[in-house]
Amino acid sequence: MGEAAEISPREAEVLELVGDHLSNAEIGARLYISVRTVETHVSSLLRKLDVPDRRALARCATRRTRPDQQRPAPALPMRLTSFIGRQSERAALATMLKEHRQVTAVGPGGVGKTRLALAVAADAADEFADGVWFVDLVPVTDPGMIATAVAEALGLGEQLGHDMAGSVATALADRHALLVLDNCEQVVDGAALFLERLLAACPQVRVLVTSRSRLMVPFERVYPVPSLSLSLSLSPSSADYGEGGDDGDDSRDRHDSKGTVAGGSDAVALFIDRATSVGRPLDPAQYEQVAEICARLDGMALAIELAAARYATLGLDGITAALAHPLRMLTGGSRAQDRHRSVRAALDWSHNLLEPADRALLRRVSVFVTPFTAQAAAEVTRLDAATVVDGLARLAEQSLLAVTFAPDGTRYRALETLRQYGADRLTEAGELHDTQARHLHWCLARSAELVEPRADWRARFDRAADELRAALAWAESRTEQRVDAYRLARAMAELAFTRHLIAESQQRYEQAAALATNPADAAAMFRHAAAVAACRLHGDDMHRLNLAAADVARGAGYTVAAARDLAAAASNAYRFSSKFVTPLRPEEADALIAEARELAGTDHSARAAVALAEAGRTLTHAISTTHTHSTGASIGTGTGTTDASDGATHTAGSSSGSPGSPAVQEAIASAERAVELAHLEKDPLAESAALDTLAGALSWAGDAFAAAATARRRVELLVTVPDGSDAPYSPYGPAGTHELIEALGEATEAALGVGDLPGARQWARRLAEHPQLAEVGHRATGWLLVADTLAGDAEQALTTGLRFRDAWQRAGSPARAVLGPPAAAMATIHGLRDDQEARRDWSALLAQVDPSPWNTHGYGAVFDALLMLHQGRPEAALERTAPEPGQVRQWTTWIWLHWYVALRAEASVLAGAPDAAARLARARTAVAGNPVATALVERAAALLDADTERLIATASAFDAAGCRYQSARTLTLAGGDHAARGARALTDLGLAPMTTP
Incomplete structure (x- = not known):
């Protein structure tokens, strides 16, 4: 297939940007399309160009857009003037860079370090298969933001479960690339820590640093940049x-x-x-x-x-x-x-030759760390607009300012040396504080403007972010600016969350909490920071921040708020236990609940929070009396939705922990009480949390349909709540985002468990399209892949599978149990297509991400049985599902129990098991109400009775349930003319012919 005939114009645009190493989110912003649409185009390109991953796709882009080059063009700043001389220095520095992985070009300001580094980097570009990248650290004032600056230069986003440094290291782990980090002197310590981590994780990456001082690390090699040669031989x-x-x-x-x-x-x-x-x-x-x-x-x-x-x-x-x-x-x-x-x-000398007004302008614009407009300069310098416009032009003519032209206007920038000189002059003139205060107020105004939902929001934020960060770094150290510093820290936290810089968002919320003068504000910031930590899958941080909010509230006499925070700390430890590195000990949780109950008094909202924590404790205790996860993970009370298998519904037991036991019923009652109280308080997030625990308790009690209805109710409650992912100043902020992501995953799983395939695919698509998961597509698309596979939509599953795997690899190939079902689904799809090589590949991935009993006895058995039955191996399917459903209930409850029971019954019939009729009878009762599982059982019964008419009727039932694969399988099993129709239907689905036992 020729590329020109296969690739659409839009795909060509996406391919070119992939070749430029932009992330999906960056491509979406550049082309004004959704991240989901970008992912679809990327998946299509991977398939059409027959390449395994994004890196190979980038190489294809290079060959298409730059056919005469084998390397991407270096991402270096355009040089506006020619580079003069320094042949020996270029050769020496280039040699050093070949021999050592991290080289620092040191020298005073103005010696020419940057120009020399850029020349050497350009010379070396062909030696680095994955490109040369320039990172300007001049605007970076916080050592902790170095990784963010590098990520922005590379077009990378933050991966959930990693901080930004980890995200960069993951993205560059197998890249052969050169990074040029320019002007490190103001963040030397941060640069040293970042590079130590980066170089340890990325063996093929080399780094060229420019700085006024060395980094003082063992792996560094220093090249002192000399002044330009002065000899005058006239040769x-x-x-x-x-x-x-x-x-x-x-x-x-x-x-x-x-x-x-x-x-x-x-x-x-x-x-x-x-x-x-x-x-x-x-x-x-x-x-x-x-x-x-x-x-x-x-x-x-x-x-x-x-x-x-x-x-x-x-x-x-x-x-x-x-x-x-x-x-x-x-x-x-x-x-x-x-x-x-x-x-x-x-x-x-240059300064003193200026007119007084131009001197004032030069020193005052030195507060800008990024390119600025004439209008911005007028606002910060408090000079009239005409004077500023004329003055900026004169300063540019004298090479004191650099000028850049962009579609949104002309921008000016002072070199770092001139900025420092201007700051000195501001101090001498006694204007430093006033000018920086005006700059701070200007930044606050910019942060407020960024709330406006515009198509270019991301680009506007990226242009302003370093300026806001610099203003905040200055303001937080000034007592008299504390109120404004708090406002800016809060704004940056909210904006960073919307920009999906969630590590920075948590940092800024904590910074805002430290700056707040009002205890209520400080506690609120800690709560938001806790919610962001939950989005990052950092349970220990979430717990620490919940407790910090409680401490502030309690210290200020806000006992009700403290009660809610303490109860939230306990209930979150139950709901999201898999997010914790160090699980909360039972006695710690008991102490938190006891204190929360004492502080709550008669307040309904606090009582709701306590009831929720008590429900989590009761259910967890009931389950833990009979079962402990073989993986060693602690037991949670929710359903685990999108992170890992931390739901109580994944466990089984007897006695106090068995379905219908007093302990489970007590947990249901506590959760229902929490739901009722939260509903009366009109608190949708508290109600959502209570519904989550209620769904888990109902599922454990064996009422899958009530659990699914509760999960749907939770989503329907939250879809009307602004979650902060698109609107920075949402009142619900990160907590709303976290609840909605969890709820969408829970609704998807619950729908799969009761055979509601259309509903499952609907919620899974909503989850896949959530903007907060733009950079972690494996978490976003995993359940969509499972739903597509069970529905029999092979083409969509293959497309989604490519997106899933590409995102998983970009995230550092994490091994998390929640990634097992999608991997098993893909292995099954390739098995149904008779692509054994691809099946082995995905099976190896499955073993990597989840070697636990959930794979062995739960979803793994379901997917294996599906494939074995397709291959005409009912005896193998019967052996794979040999354990009685009660024996594996701990691994199948919530999603897989009905599927397991129904497929086990069909395998019994097709394998001629003597107890097939008895199994069918028990299965019919167990799956009643599940349209897909019921159709599977009825089809097996028709096969046992050799009743073709009843058999064909089940095909319509599968069609109505959105399960095209099982409909085609039914026709094939019916034989005769029906079999031919079934074979065509399987071919249309992209699947291999089925073997009839």
Whole structure:
């Protein structure tokens, strides 16, 4: 199949962006389509191009868009001026980078570290199969945000279950790539920690760092960047004009003339190039004077650039005179080094040549850490708009500001050295505090604007984020700015959550809690942080933050709020036990519940929270008396939905823990009481939590249909609640998101358990499309894959399976029990297609993610039996389901019990088991009300009685239940003309012919 004939224009756009290593979320934002749509296109491309994963797809993109290149184009900043000289430095640094995995180019500001690093990186681009990436750390003021900056440069999102550093390491684990981390000096400690973790996890990644100081780590190799060479031999062969990117051969053509002029001095060559570019060629008689100026500037690249920019207006004599003024030189202090003095001299000189208004503008815009607009500058500097526009233009003309042009307007940026110089001048002028305060207020206004739901929201946030972070870093250390710092920290927490930077969101909520002056606000921030931790699958953090909220509330005398927080800490430990590294001990939970009950008094909302915790404790105790997970995981009371098998419904027992026992009935009563109280308080999130526990208790009691109805009720309650995933300032925030994600997964599972395949696929699609799961598609698509497989939609299952596996690999191939059913489903689909190689591949993945009894005795037995019956091996299916349903109830309750019972009955009939009739009778009673399982049992009964008419009738029942595969299987089993129709139906589904026993 030719690519041109198979790939649609939209797929071609997606493919190109995959080749640029953008994440699905980034591609969606770029093309203004949903993440789900991007995932569908990616899956289609994987299938059409017959490649196994996203990395191979990126290589296909490279071959399509850059057919003459075997490597992606380096993601380096565009150079606006030619690179001059430094041949020996380039060679030395390149050699060092080949020999060592982390090299730091060190030197003072203005020496040319960045330009040299970029040149070396461009030279080395062909050596790195997965690209060269540039990360500007100038805007990063928080050492903990380095990983976020790297992820943004790479187009990566945060993976749930990982912090951002872990997400980056996972994405680069098998990549052969070069990272250039520019300007690390203000975050040296953070950079060292990040790189140690990255390099340990990514053996083929190399890192080139530029910094004013070394990182001081054992694996670092340091290259001191010298000043530009100053010798003036006038030998044509002694100078080099360097590479110029697109200048290419043109640079070499100019070598002969300008190399002679430069006389072997890179410093002089740089001055000549920049001076000539402003329109005044130099006379040969002036070369010695240029050399003297460069020597006065100690060969510092930045100083020479600034001096050359003045040549057109001052001439060499004017430049020399300005540099000779003693007040232009810095003496003493921390800047006593010669190189620092020379740069400060050049900056002083350039600054003093400015008009007073331009000086004020330059120093005040130094508070911006990212490119800014003229309007932003006017607001922060408090200068009139006309003055700002004219002044920015003049500063840009003098090379004091860089200019970039974008569709949304012109932006300006000061180099880091000039920013630091401007900050010094602000301090000298006594304007630092006032200017930073105005910048803080400007950032607060920007954060408020970001609430607006616009198509370009993500891009707008990304442009503003570093500015907001820098303002917050300053404000949190100022006592007088504490109120505004709290407001900005809270805004950043909410915005970061919407942007799916959930690790940062938790950090900002905790920061806001520490800054809050009102205990009620502090407690609320801790609660939001706990909800974010739950979204991250970090149960221990969730528990710690629940307790922190309780401590604040209790200390302020808010006893009811403290009661709710303490009860939530206990009930969450039951509901989400698999999220905990260190499970909560029973005595700790008992103490929390006792204190919560004492503090609750007569308040309905607090009593509801306590009732929920008591329900969780009762059910967990009932189950734990008879069963402990073989995997060693603690037992939870909810259904476990989207994380792991932490539901009480996955366990079985007898005595106090058996279905219908007083303990289970007590748990149901407590959960119902919690639901009622939460409903009276009109608290949808508390009601959702109570419904979750109630569904688990009902399922354990053996009432699958009541459990499914409760799960549906929970989703229907939450779908009307703004969950914070699309609207940053939702009143329910992360807690709403967490509850909805869990509820959608629970509803999907419950629907599968009672044979409601259309409902299961509906909820599973809602889960797959949830924006908070955009970067963790394996969690989002797992149950959709199971539902598609059980419905017999092979084509959709294959597409979903590609999305699932690609996302799983990008997340670092985690081994979590909840990923077992989707893996088993894919192994089954490939078995039904008679693709044995693919089946073995998925079976190996299944063994990796879930070697537990849920696989051996639960869903694994169901999927294996499905395939064995298709292959005409009923005896094998009967052996696979040999244990009585009561023996494996602990592994089949909630989803798989009806499927297990029905398939076991069919296998008994087809294998000619002597007790087949008795099994059918028991199965008919066990699955009553489940349309799919009932049809399976009735089909088996018709086969046993050789009643073709009844057999054919079950095909209609399967069609009505949304189970096309079983309908086609029924026709095949009927034989005759029906068998031919069944065979065609199986072919239409993309499945191999069925073997009739």
